[in-house]
Each structure stands twice: as structure tokens, then as C-alpha cells.
């Protein structure tokens with residue numbers, strides 16, 4: 001280990017200790033408040049956006065639990081927290097809409113405290129709007145200083161003023177903070193933060209900062225700890241996992257990281273997202289093909305099927321390269337389940353460009369494709385492009401794409417009908433006695449069972465494909 005990396009590690013260990021001391025201070029204040037009120041204190045935490053946000057919310061929930069607050073689903077709570085997303089305009093609108101509702105709750109309960117953090121808060125115009133229009137919000141912070149939550153919360157407990165703490169960036173990765181996991185048997189694991197790709201439509205690099213990989217040792221330690229704690233499935237998270245490790249002092253490839261994780265005892269399934277097609281290596285395909293634990297599911301965002309549009313999007317692959325990659329993957333892993341993301345109505349997209357997208361969808365046999373209407377994000381290069389596609393044209397294309405995607409998806413997913421698959425039982429569905437499990441291909445199966453199956457792997461006969469999910473029957477003696 002070099003001097004430099006030793007320094008970083010000590011710094012983060014010190015920071016963890018500092019934050020733990022704020023948890024203790026905040027605990028004392030919350031215990032006093034709870035005594036005065038004669039009841040336990042509560043919080044409600046809502047997460048918008050991607051799985052990286054979900055993962056970071058688990059840290060905030062872990063700290064709130066330690067401070068002495070009880071989580072509840074209703075927003076009629078002592079503290080209401082939103083972890084925000086800004087990838088598309090409607091993510092922002094949802095938050096503003098709900099702030100209006102919170103205002104009326106706060107009128108009834110002036111002691112209620114409101115906390116906003118995450119990607120949306122990294123945008124200066126958002127913070128300005130909150131300062132002006134929503135002064136009743138108590139605490140605002142961003143994506144780079146989530147590790148400071150205990151400290152900021154302690155400050156908020158003692159302040160009447162709105163507290164705003166937004167960092168422009170950070171090179172720190174603080175390990176070992178308390179977390180409250182959403183599931184006992186599966187977990188997300190961040191392997192990197194930020195993004196360096198600057199796709200021209202995307203705001204993520206601006207709100208999440210530059211790409212930083214965690215040290216493989218830290219990731220292995222976390223996964224080992226999770227496995228020892230009963231977690232059998234991990235989802236490795238990053239905006240572009242295929243470029244994992246490139247910026248480490250001792251570079252490691254993503255495939256090498258996967259191999260290091262393969263031997264961890266108790267770990268049964270490894271998933272990851274997201275894979276950028278430009279960086280998906282043959283080494284990774286080989287590693288996936290020979291692994292006993294990596295699930296045969298790959299999320300491979302296409303964004304557009306038109307090479308011309310892809311170039312303006314700054315995706316750094318073209319239609320031919322993408323199709324060739326899919327072919328290589330299917331040859332090496334014939335049962336792979338592929339899913340994708342597609343944007344419709346990117347500036348300058350013509351009907352011919354759109355036809356290219358339909359063509360790729362018809363060729364690639366995706367199990368599922370997430371389709372999005374292009375959304376203009378402030379300060380991204382695409383927002384300044386002159387030839388924005390009119391909403392009605394984009395919407396009409398979107399509907400055509402959705403029809404094709406659903407049709408293809410249904411055809412493709414039904415390939416497992418009549419087979420027996422191993423599923424990880426995740427939860428009881430809305431219907432009592434009916435449980436939901438997930439195959440390695442990421443397909444959901446509903447079947448009759450009981451609570452003792454939760455978190456276990458069972459064999460289920462897939463009776464009928466319903467499009468995005470199956471109805472099945474639990475196999476005997478399993």
C-alpha cells in the first residue's frame with residue numbers, strides 16, 4: 001500500500017468515527033424530545049430514482065434508527081425525508097408536488113422537520129427555488145456529503161434556520177456507516193460513484209460528480225459481511241460498471257472484481273448494473289459465461305438504434321457495434337436475458353432514425369425495455385440543441401415503440417413457460433398467501449406458498465406467462 005492510499009483510508013476511518021460521535025449527540029437530543037412528548041419519535045423516508053439512491057437511503061435510514069427514530073410509511077411523522085432524483089423532469093415535478101402537501105401537514109404540526117437530499121439538490125436553480133418558495137424545509141444537502149448526515153441532522157435539531165450544505169464534488173469515499181437494509185437476503189453494493197461519460201442528454205455526471213471506484217478490498221469486505229449476515233444475492237451498482245477500477249491506483253478490471261467475489265461463501269447470486277456497451281469487454285463475457293454465480297441477465301442500455309443519433313448522444317458506439325456485441329454475448333451465453341433503456345425524441349431524431357431504433361428492438365429480443373420520452377435537462381449539451389422534437393411527434397413514436405417492446409417482450413419472456421426454475425422468494429404479494437420470487441433471468445413468478453419460504457431458493461414450475469411475470473406452482477419436496 002502506498003503512502004497516499006494509506007492517508008485516504010485513515011481519513012475515512014477518522015470521518016466515520018467523527019460521524020459516530022454526532023450520532024451519539026443527536027441521540028441525546030432525540031431522547032430528550034421523546035421524553036417531553038411522551039411518545040417515540042418517527043420518520044418517513046421516500047426514495048426517488050435509481051438503485052444507487054436506494055442504497056444511499058439505507059445509510060440515512062440506518063443513522064435515523066441509531067439516533068432513535070422509528071420508521072413509518074405515513075408522512076404524518078416527526079421527520080419527513082426525500083432522497084431526490086433529477087434524471088428526467090417528472091422526477092422533479094413529483095418532489096415539488098409532494099412538498100405542497102407537506103406544507104399543509106406542517107401547518108398542523110409545526111414541530112415536523114423536512115429534509116431533502118440527493119441528485120436534485122445538486123442543481124443550483126433547485127436550491128434557489130427551495131430557499132424562496134419552500135422556506136419551511138429544514139435541511140438540504142446533496143449527493144457528495146451524505147456521509148455527513150448525522151452531523152447535519154444534529155445541527156438541524158438545534159436550529160430554527162433552513163440549513164443548506166451542497167458540495168460541488170468529493171474524492172472521499174467514507175466506509176462503514178450504519179445502514180438499515182431493505183431486505184435481509186439481498187442487497188445492493190456500490191462499487192463506484194459518479195460518471196465520466198457525459199452522454200449529451202444526461203444530467204448524472206453533473207449531479208454525481210466524477211467517476212470514483214471503491215477499492216476491491218472494501219467491496220469484498222462488505223460482500224463477505226453481507227453474506228455472513230444472510231445475504232445471498234448482491235447487485236453491484238455503478239453508472240458504468242464496465243469501467244470499474246480504471247482510476248484506482250492499482251487498476252483492476254470489472255471482470256477481475258467479479259472473479260474475486262465468486263468465491264465468497266454463502267453468496268449465491270451476483271447481479272450488476274449498469275453496463276455501458278462501449279466498455280463491455282470480451283473478458284467480462286467470458287467471466288459471465290464460466291461463473292456459477294453471475295446471473296444470466298444483462299441490462300445493456302441502447303438509448304437509440306440510429307448511429308447518427310448515438311454519435312450526437314456521445315454514446316461512443318454505433319448500431320453495428322451494438323448488434324455485434326449482442327451477438328457475441330448470445331453466442332457465449334445462449335440463455336442470457338437482455339434488457340435495455342431507450343430514449344425517444346432526442347433532439348434532431350427523424351422518422352428514419354426512429355425506424356433504426358425499432359429495427360434494433362426487433363433484432364435484439366429484449367425481455368424488457370424501459371422506454372423514456374426525452375426530457376430536457378438544464379445545462380446538458382442536448383438542452384441547447386436547436387432541433388428539439390415536438391412533444392406530439394415524440395409521444396406518437398413513444399407509443400409505437402412501447403407497443404413493439406411489449407409485444408417482443410411477451411414473446412421472449414414466454415420461452416420459460418412449462419419449465420421448472422429456481423427462484424429466490426422475495427415477498428408476499430398483495431394477495432395473501434401468494435408469494436413472489438425472482439429467477440436468475442430477473443423474471444418474477446407468483447405462486448402459492450408460506451412465509452417460511454421468504455429469502456429461500458425454491459423450485460417453481462412456470463405454468464403461465466403473463467407478459468412481465470409468470471404464474472407458477474411450487475414443486476414438491478423442495
Ligand code: SAH
Pocket residue numbers: 087088201202203204238239240274275276301303341342343372373374375376377
Ligand atoms: N448510467 C446508465 C443510465 C443511468 S440513467 C447508462 O449509461 O446506461 C437511466 C436511464 O435514464 C438512461 O439509460 C436513459 O435511458 C434515461 N435518461 C437519462 N437521461 C435522460 C433524459 N434527459 N431524458 C430521458 N431519459 C433519460
Ligand code: SF4
Pocket residue numbers: 195196197198199202203204205239240276
Ligand atoms: Fe448518464 Fe451516460 Fe453516465 Fe449513464 S453513462 S449516467 S447515461 S452520462
Ligand code: F3S
Pocket residue numbers: 048049050051052053084085086087119120204207208
Ligand atoms: Fe436519478 Fe441520481 Fe439515480 S439523477 S437516476 S437518482 S443517479
